[in-house]
Amino acid sequence: MTTIQLSNLFIASLSDPKKLTAALQLKKGKAFLYFIFILLISAIPAGIETFSTLSNINQAGQEIVKELPPFTITNGTFTSKETVKNFTKETTSLTFVFDPKGTDSNAEDQLSNRLIGVGFLKDGLHFLTPFQENTYEYQDLEGMDNQSVENFLGVIKQLGFYSSIFVILFMTIILTLMNNLLYTVFANLITALTRRRLPFGQVWNMTLVASTLPTLFFVVTTIFGIQINYQTQLTLIVTVYIYYLALRTLPKAEV
Structure with missing residues (x-):
């Protein structure tokens, strides 16, 4: 029953705004489900961008592992039986610098070019994020080798995946709540100006459903x-207008 009612509201939000008055009867549980629906729609562009970034990091990680010469860290010294050539790999969010001999004076500066920086430099392993910078001396990395680097890059990928999901959901929840609150405030003003009386919660439900069309529109345009x-201002205007079309079907309050 819940699915049918919510699906009918969804269809009405796209084709027949006058039927959005049905949202006035939504119970809290159903309103919450529709909020989750809008939330998931809004998160699609950020999710696509994030997974694309993680895919680039994974591809770069594979290329990095292939280019690394066989090495070990023994007695606090970076050693390799092959000629060590410095190189740099960059994606949209990751910079990897390999210069254990210290031949490039700008190697450390390059680490801050992207969101995450990882570098095998002369004084140790550098790891930079927007929140902190850590340097691990080679004497603290005894026994590290190529396999350790591959495992380390795998950990970065996993951390990036889970942290990205958390950040996307958290930010989308906050933005969706704030935006619908904004829509509801203006919708309440329209309600008062047209001499209707509705509780705040019912206006919230109607604006939530009314925001479906502009939300979908901007998600699709962003994807392409x-x-x-x-976008926020345009969504506000369209949402409040759709709300007004539904509101007109309700009787005015008696004076």
Whole structure:
């Protein structure tokens, strides 16, 4: 029953705004489900971008492992039986610098070019994130070899995956709540100006459903790489207008 009612509201939000008054009867549980639906839709562009970034990091990690010469860290010294050549790999979010002999004076500066920086430099292993910078001297990395680097890059990939999901969900929840609160405030103003009386919760439910069409529109345009400015303002205008079309079908309050 819940699925049918919510699906009907979804269809009405796209084709017949006057039927959105059915949202006035939504119980808290159903309203929450629709909020989750809007939340998941809103998170799609960020999710696609994040997984694309993680895919690039994974590909770069494979290339890094192939280019690394066989090495070990013994007695605090980086040693290799092959000629050590420094190299740099960059993706949209990761910079990897390999210069254990210290031949490149700008190697450390390059680590800050992207969101995450990993570097085997002359004084040790450097690991940079937006939140902190850590340097591990080679004497603290006794026994590290190529396999250790491959495992380390795998850990970075996993951390990036889980932290990205958390950040996307957290930010999308906050933005969706704030945006719908904004829509509800303006919708309440329209309600008062048109001499209707509705509780705040019912106005919240109607604006939540009314925001479906503009939310879907901007998600689709973003996915296809079409950047439109003032999305929040445009979504507000369209949402409140759709809300108004539904509101007109309700009787005015008696004076």
